[in-house]
Amino acid sequence: MKILKTILFVILGIVVICLTAALFIKKDYAVEKEVVISQPKAVVFDYIKMLKNQNNFSVWAQMDPNMKKEFKGTDGTAGFVSAWDSENGNVGKGEQEIKNIVEGERVDYKLHFIEPFESTSDAYMTTESVDSTHTKVKWGFVGRMNYPTNLMLAFMDMNEAIGKDFSTGLTNLKGLLEK
Incomplete structure (x- = not known):
């Protein structure tokens, strides 16, 4: 005892x-x-502002080609929602909504993950002219883990965990737009 x-x-x-x-x-x-993508800024922005196009370059969309997808609203405008439901635990279930668009500059998204765990985060994509035929695209993600789940951040490198998927997605985007 x-x-x-x-x-x-x-x-x-x-x-x-x-x-x-x-x-x-x-x-x-x-x-x-x-x-950096070898295309003018307008071409790149017109492509990335369409949320459905993420299915063509996002690593998560490619993990499960059979996931259920649902769209609400007008793509490329604030309020458009892309929802997904996958049996793949790395993809899960959730939705992404376009919250704001600064035409030619930036698209802001709200991500709501439902499964495998509930959370909400913000994401964005920006474009910046390098010159008349090259555009820098940034893809970012910001989030918060409340106490006590924030303890996981001591053992997890979010830049490594999510960053590699963003880098792969951006490489895919570059390949698509430079064809």
Whole structure:
């Protein structure tokens, strides 16, 4: 019985230490990747502002070609929603809504993940002219993990976890637009 009490005390101590540590760990995270595409800014922006086009370059859309997709509204305008439902745990279920468009410059999205876990994050894509035939595209993602789940950020590199998928997606986008 004494051994059981000791084990229980040690486990309780570890839990208390973890919960205390989570008080001091950051809650916000951000990831941003970029690529230069050999196309004029207007061509690139007209393509990326259409949310359905993400299905052509996004790593997550390519993970499950059989996922169920539903669209609401007018693509390329604020309020347009793209919803997905996948059996693949890496894709899950959720929806993405265009929240704001600054024509020729930026598209802001709200991501609502439903499965495998519930969360909401913001994402964006921006375009910037490098010269008349080259455009820099940035794809970013910002989010927040509330206490105590923020403890995961001490062990997770969000830039590595999400950043590599953004980089691959941007490479796919470059390949599509430079054909």
